[in-house]
Amino acid sequence: MKETGNRIKLLAMFFLLAFCCILTYYFHSVLGSHIVFSHIFYIPIVLSAVWWRRKGVIVAVFLGVSVLLSHLFFKTNDQNIESYFRVLMFVIVSLVVARMRMHIDSAEESLQKSDIHLRALIGTIPDLVWLKNLQGIYITCNSKFERLFGVKESDIVGKTDYDFVDKELADFFREKDKAVMVAGKPIMNEEEITYADDGHVELLETIKTPMHNSDGRLIGVLGIARDITERKKMEAALQDSENRYRSLSEAAFEAIFISEKGICLEQNRAAEMMFGYTSSEAVGRSGTEWIIPQDREIVLNNMMSGYEEPYEATALRKDGSTFPAEIQGKMMHYKGRAVRVTALRDITERKRSEDELRESEEKVRTLYDSSSDAIMLLDENGFFDCNDSTLRLFGCATREEFYRRHPADFSPPAQPDGTDSMIYARNNIAFALKEGHKRFEHLHRRLDGTDFPAEVLLDVMELGGRKVLQARVYDITERKKVDKEQDKLQAQLTQAQKMESVGRLAGGVAHDFNNMLSVILGHSDMALDQMDSDHPFFEGFQEIRTAAERSADLTRQLLAFARKQTITPMVLDLNEIVTSMLNMLRRLIGEDIDLSWLPGSEVWPIKVDPSQIDQVLANLCVNSRDSIEDVGKITIRTKNASPDEAYCANYPGFYPGEYVLLTVSDNGCGMDKETLDKIYEPFFTTKGIGKGTGLGLSTVYGIVKQNNGYIGASSEPGKGSAFSIYLPRHANKPEVVQKEDSTEPAQRGHETILLVEDEPSVMEMTTIMLERQGYIVLPASTPEESISLARELSGEINLLVTDVVMPEMNGRDLACKLLSFYPNLRCLFMSGYTANVIALQGVLDEGVFFIQKPFALKNLAMKVREVLDSESGRPGEMHE
Helix, strand or coil, X not given: CHHHHHHHHHHHHHHHHHHHHHHHHHHHHHCCCCCCCHXXXXXXXXXXXXXXXXXXXXXXHHHHHHHHHHHHHHCCHHHHHHHHHHHHHHHHHHHHHHHHHHHHHHHHHXXXXXXXXXXHHHHHCCCEEEEEECCCCEEEECHHHHHHHCCCHHXXXXXXXXXXXXXXXXXXXXXXXXXXXXXXXXXXXEEEEECCCCCCEEEEEEEEEEEECCCCCEEEEEEEEEECHHHHHHHHHHXXXXXXXXXXXXXXXXXXXXXXCCEEEEECHXXXXXXXXXXXXXXXXXXXXXXXXXXXXXXXXXXHHCCCCCEEEEEECCCCCXXXXXXXXXXXXXXXXXXXXXXXXXXXXXXXXXXXHHHHHXXXXXXXXXCCCEEEEEECCEEEEECHHHHHHHCCCCHHHXXXXXXXXXXXXXXXXXXXXXXXXXXXXXXXXXXXEXXXXXXXXXXXXXXXXXXXXXXXXXXXXXXXXXXXXXECHHHHHHHHHHHHHHHHHHHHHHHHHHHHHHHHHHHHHHHHHHHHHHHHHHHHHCCCCCCCCXXXXXXXXXXXXXXXXXXXXXXXXXXXXXXXXEEECHHHHHHHHHHHHHHXXXXXXXXXXXXXXXXXXXXXXXXXXXXXXXXXXXXXXHHCCCCEEEXXXXXEECCCHHHHCCCCCCCCCCEEEEEEEECCCCCCHHHHCCCCCCCCCCCCCCCCCCCXXXXXXXXXXXXXXXXXXXXXXXXXXXXXXXXXXXXXXCCCCCCXXXXXXXXXXXXXXXXXXXXXXXXXXXXXXXXXXXXXXXXXXXHHHHHHHHXXXXXXXXXXXXXXXXXXXXXXXXXXXXXXXXXXXXXXXXXXCCCCCCEECCEECCCCEEEECCCCHHHHHHHHHHHHHCCCCCHHHCCC
């Protein structure tokens, strides 16, 4: 680029010289004029001097000679002096211009170098650097500052903060600039800034300084900002560390002193309590004042020398009392100073213990042989001493026989975990020799070959100037049995608590949930009764009703698990119940699975609600069906069983007695032990999503427990499963189970019914249902309202239909109060769960009628008719 410029200059100079020469020649020769136009040659002279500095003198000399020759050729001799003078002037002008150009270039070069150095210096500064004029307009900035606005310096210079940031932040910057200019001195502040180039945030320490020119006039503000984010974090971390140290120091039990050159700077709370000096009293004192005079020299020497090992001295309290102390110090840097941190512990109790230990050594030696513990001494050669209890424990007749034995003779080849006994023993001995003490469990063997678990305590001791091991061996056979039993009891307790918690949850939810389901089912039934099957809404109401029934089934299953469902037990022949269910069970499990029924002979009667047996069999058979992948077999068995105490001891919650055993087994995929431990937990299932609720076995568990029975399960992966249910034998003969005819239409009535329900939606729905059956309904939302209604009514009330659980009074107490007005009043209770108000553990007494929420229109109509037509159903016949 530079070479091209020089060529252009040479070409321009050539044409300019040619033009000047031609013009001069034209006037001299063509026009015949004697005028010498030498002054036009100053143009190329000045240009050449400017362009080539001293080299431009060559052009001046050339032109001067040309003018001189021109004068010699065209003029007379008397004009040569003027020509010589012109030649000299050309040269002088050329030199002057060249010199001025050199000075100008030198100044520009120095200025340019200075500017480059200054920019290089500012550019290498890691901080943000900028300069503004008095109006806040940027004059310059470095590359780090460019990142703040996300643009180059050329785009920043000439603009203000308002061109790059929001007005609020720009006002803040401008306010600080003005404050610096008013103060006339540097001002420092901290600012949190977000960089425009990448959006990261830094905390900056900004120093703004007023800038003055050489004559002292204020020209602007210089700003330098440094990132102090990490420094602030380090300061915060240091402060946090100091706070933690102080907290630990104050929480320590030993006295802690911080001293410098033996003078106390700080002490903790424990030191104040231990010695009686407050912090204000302690600070400034020599550390030796806490030590009795006899020990001060050694303490002071240790402090000055930086000794860091523990040592003992006698400490001196403010009240003059003394105590033995263990002292340990260490040099460290604290708050920028080299200090010594000293910890002092009161070892009065330890000293007392050591004294007592020394006093008891003789007693120990005396008691050694009479101890009931097996105590023995051994070294690298084996046993060399033992007491009588050792001989009894291992079955040795004499001490000599025991000494002749190798330690390996008193252990089986391997420990219970498979570890080689000798390797295990050597590792523990090595640990004891290193640490001085070791306690571990070891399986030992007597000389007669019997094994027993033992706890071994190894201690290293000095005897006769050599290290030996003292071994104490305790037979822990009984302790192991107790620990195992405690673990079993703890597991049982944990499981029982978990089951009880879920039960309480189920019972609490059921009441309100069943109220809502009653409204859904009732209104669905009434809507379906009023529309034909081809009605456009018919299928929709059917789906609503089906969903409500499924929800009610889930609630009943939860109540069954929680043992809060209401049941009506009967004395049954289990074989007859199972036989009556076989067809339904076969349809339930499908044709690919063979259902085998093996009834026991002359099984004893049991007392249970027949519907619960249906639930148990259905859930167990469905569970077995789902465990069979293709074809398989399910077997149902019954028989009498009389487990004794020895048998029941292996099964928590199982008690000796006479039972009827119902077994449901299959040849399905089986379960591992981990799954078996969880099968009765509500909502636990191994089936896929949408294929099970996890309540089937929970329901079976609740039913069995509600009937004072026991359920057990056995299974292995790939070998199927078997569930054994023990139900208590009943002394009476079986009753005949009457099956409800679902096809028979519900009978209507005309009697007066007092309906008490605190849930408005349930009361409204139940009122409509009963009125559609022809009954006269007197609704009441509270027990008090129903009592007032009964007092004022002049006619007869035939039936009380009441909720069991209500805020003011439960349904049973309400029924008893209404007997004073209507002695022949019959009662039908309804609830989502019994809450033991009308049923003990959910079991209804004879003559007490109950309908479980949610109920359908037909079920309510049939139950009302049943109560009105019965001879019982009066509240006074309930249990107290």
